[in-house]
Amino acid sequence: MKHGGDLGSALARFGGLASEWMDLSTGINPHAYPLPDTLPAEAWTRLPAQDALTRLIAAARAAYAVPGDLDLVAAPGTQAILAHLPHVMPDGGVAVVGPTYGSHAEIWRRAGRVVHDLTSPYADLPDDVRLLVIVNPNNPDGRLVDAQSLRHHAEQLAARGGWLIVDEAFADCVPGASVLPHLNGLPVIVLRSFGKFFGLAGLRLGFAVAPRALAERLTVALESWAVPGPALEIGARALEDTAWQDAMRARLADEAADLTLMLQMQGLSVFGGTPLFVLAGTRDAAALHRALARQHVWTRVFDYAPTWLRIGLPDGQAGRARLEAALAAAIAEP
Amino acid sequence: MKHGGDLGSALARFGGLASEWMDLSTGINPHAYPLPDTLPAEAWTRLPAQDALTRLIAAARAAYAVPGDLDLVAAPGTQAILAHLPHVMPDGGVAVVGPTYGSHAEIWRRAGRVVHDLTSPYADLPDDVRLLVIVNPNNPDGRLVDAQSLRHHAEQLAARGGWLIVDEAFADCVPGASVLPHLNGLPVIVLRSFGKFFGLAGLRLGFAVAPRALAERLTVALESWAVPGPALEIGARALEDTAWQDAMRARLADEAADLTLMLQMQGLSVFGGTPLFVLAGTRDAAALHRALARQHVWTRVFDYAPTWLRIGLPDGQAGRARLEAALAAAIAEP
Numbered sequence: 001m002k003h004g005g006d007l008g009s010a011l012a013r014f015g016g017l018a019s020e021w022m023d024l025s026t027g028i029n030p031h032a033y034p035l036p037d038t039l040p041a042e043a044w045t046r047l048p049a050q051d052a053l054t055r056l057i058a059a060a061r062a063a064y065a066v067p068g069d070l071d072l073v074a075a076p077g078t079q080a081i082l083a084h085l086p087h088v089m090p091d092g093g094v095a096v097v098g099p100t101y102g103s104h105a106e107i108w109r110r111a112g113r114v115v116h117d118l119t120s121p122y123a124d125l126p127d128d129v130r131l132l133v134i135v136n137p138n139n140p141d142g143r144l145v146d147a148q149s150l151r152h153h154a155e156q157l158a159a160r161g162g163w164l165i166v167d168e169a170f171a172d173c174v175p176g177a178s179v180l181p182h183l184n185g186l187p188v189i190v191l192r193s194f195g196k197f198f199g200l201a202g203l204r205l206g207f208a209v210a211p212r213a214l215a216e217r218l219t220v221a222l223e224s225w226a227v228p229g230p231a232l233e234i235g236a237r238a239l240e241d242t243a244w245q246d247a248m249r250a251r252l253a254d255e256a257a258d259l260t261l262m263l264q265m266q267g268l269s270v271f272g273g274t275p276l277f278v279l280a281g282t283r284d285a286a287a288l289h290r291a292l293a294r295q296h297v298w299t300r301v302f303d304y305a306p307t308w309l310r311i312g313l314p315d316g317q318a319g320r321a322r323l324e325a326a327l328a329a330a331i332a333e334p
Numbered sequence: 335m336k337h338g339g340d341l342g343s344a345l346a347r348f349g350g351l352a353s354e355w356m357d358l359s360t361g362i363n364p365h366a367y368p369l370p371d372t373l374p375a376e377a378w379t380r381l382p383a384q385d386a387l388t389r390l391i392a393a394a395r396a397a398y399a400v401p402g403d404l405d406l407v408a409a410p411g412t413q414a415i416l417a418h419l420p421h422v423m424p425d426g427g428v429a430v431v432g433p434t435y436g437s438h439a440e441i442w443r444r445a446g447r448v449v450h451d452l453t454s455p456y457a458d459l460p461d462d463v464r465l466l467v468i469v470n471p472n473n474p475d476g477r478l479v480d481a482q483s484l485r486h487h488a489e490q491l492a493a494r495g496g497w498l499i500v501d502e503a504f505a506d507c508v509p510g511a512s513v514l515p516h517l518n519g520l521p522v523i524v525l526r527s528f529g530k531f532f533g534l535a536g537l538r539l540g541f542a543v544a545p546r547a548l549a550e551r552l553t554v555a556l557e558s559w560a561v562p563g564p565a566l567e568i569g570a571r572a573l574e575d576t577a578w579q580d581a582m583r584a585r586l587a588d589e590a591a592d593l594t595l596m597l598q599m600q601g602l603s604v605f606g607g608t609p610l611f612v613l614a615g616t617r618d619a620a621a622l623h624r625a626l627a628r629q630h631v632w633t634r635v636f637d638y639a640p641t642w643l644r645i646g647l648p649d650g651q652a653g654r655a656r657l658e659a660a661l662a663a664a665i666a667e668p
Binding site: 006007008023032035041042043044045046047048049050051077080082083084087103107195201202203221223226227228229230231 | 337538
């Protein structure tokens with residue numbers, strides 16, 4: 001699967017050192033949660049302990065406002081959860097509301113499932129569909145589906161023994177986006193990503209929230225010691241630090257607004273995104289992507305949408321200024 | 335699955351603070367590979383990069399003497415590889431040479447396979463068996479199977495479209511134990527654990543070595559960014575440091591010899607193990623295990639073998655002295 005975030009291919013095609021590049025090809029917060037100066041040595045040396053996992057889960061439950069009747073499962077990244085989903089969810093057809101993050105359709109196709117690409121979250125479900133995947137807010141366009149519509153889908157799926165899968169990878173920085181406070185008794189599994197909002201994508205930490213029986217199947221599938229000791233420790237501290245989270249949400253909203261304004265002044269039409277990335281439209285996104293790459297700024301294009309350019313949030317005022325200069329130079333290219 | 339290594343149950347039953355306990359319930363090297371003072375921030379903040387993974391794999395290839403025609407797959411712990419094995423290996427019955435590490439039989443039974451428990455690595459294979467699992471050196475008894483016998487098994491399995499699975503979790507500290515240098519073209523997958531020999535079990539890092547097609551299936555199943563950034567960085571440094579590895583092998587052999595001698599002087603009969611743990615026999619292992627726990631020393635007993643006590647290598651001379659005193663007190667209990 002091709003993703004953003006690996007500068008290797010950029011360096012191979014456009015030269016330069018990794019340190020000279022500004023990587024805006026992902027939606028990872030450039031303001032990382034501050035790492036502790038030292039971690040307890042035991043986090044590295046001992047097998048991950050049950051009490052450290054219990055603390056992490058409790059912190060995630062509070063941060064994500066998870067209802068008491070749902071269970072949380074921690075994993076080394078949401079991608080590791082996706083890898084196991086086909087083995088723990090019921091059989092049947094899958095519908096993915098797209099265009100969206102490509103791994104969703106891919107994991108189900110690879111598992112031999114029929115996958116329907118729906119173009120609207122309000123489309124009728126084909127008869128064979130037992131699983132519906134909605135990324136909310138959506139990547140790359142930021143489209144939001146309201147909780148009532150998600151509940152309606154879940155009720156429809158419940159009637160056929162199916163499940164709704166909601167990927168909330170970018171929900172942390174969009175207040176009110178999460179469906180979690182609105183679930184009760186519905187067959188819904190919600191995926192949360194730690195690394196994006198907290199800016200620690202290398203840590204690999206993600207969660208699934210689900211009713212007990214499904215959470216238990218997923219826990220068993222992920223096997224013992226799934227989350228490394230350092231991730232248990234850092235994840236718990238960050239998720240418990242609600243003051244940092246609140247301040248960061250406000251900061252990201254401000255910076256995303258400044259980014260949008262700057263892009264529009266540079267002639268791009270911004271028509272979607274979340275505070276961690278914007279989706280801009282331009283006549284030939286691939287050409288602008290390459291021109292920016294010649295300025296050592298790495299963005300993301302989509303083969304299914306030749307006018308779309310996804311641009312991650314740059315690192316503060318300085319990053320934004322660099323992006324502005326690169327855009328001006330790219331657009332001025334003959 | 336119940337494993338050693340989680341002190342939580344020991345504290346709940348026998349009291350004390352975690353810091354007061356000596357945990358000898360696992361086979362993890364007490365002399366951990368020294369952690370770098372700082373890791374590059376990018377190891378935490380960015381998605382794990384392909385070039386960092388390439389470096390780790392090259393270091394593992396050299397350290398484990400992997401033949402050029404075999405591929406390596408890195409994962410967040412060998413347990414994460416086990417979780418995916420039933421989905422990437424061919425169908426058919428499974429034979430596990432036991433008694434051994436319990437997860438092997440468990441993952442296959444959970445996947446709906448018929449699992450035969452073989453009591454000898456030289457037993458004939460039942461007709462339906464397509465997969466044979468041998469832990470080498472074996473846990474908990476340290477039994478070694480020679481490369482020629484392993485090759486013979488692999489040839490037999492090849493004739494029926496099957497595979498040999500060799501778990502070399504403890505091979506690092508037993509020179510000559512690994513089958514890797516002796517494989518050519520045979521259907522064998524070898525599992526290697528990083529955390530045990532390098533004393534960094536919290537890091538979660540493990541490898542599978544297999545012919546290209548199987549390695550590719552496993553890589554796809556494990557999904558993108560399977561290994562966290564810090565593990566890529568620390569794993570590569572440690573695996574490249576062959577001087578540390580050679581010195582550690584010698585040190586562990588010495589300390590295991592001293593441990594064996596001490597245990598025998600305390601009246602235990604040591605009849606197996608590896609340099610990272612010994613397997614001792616005593617009339618009532620559960621009683622001695624509990625008596626040691628009252629001294630806040632945590633060991634491992636086995637419900638299938640009431641006379642077996644597995645004791646991990648203590649931390650140096652001081653650790654050995656503490657174990658000796660605890661044993662003397664435990665044995666002197668009325």
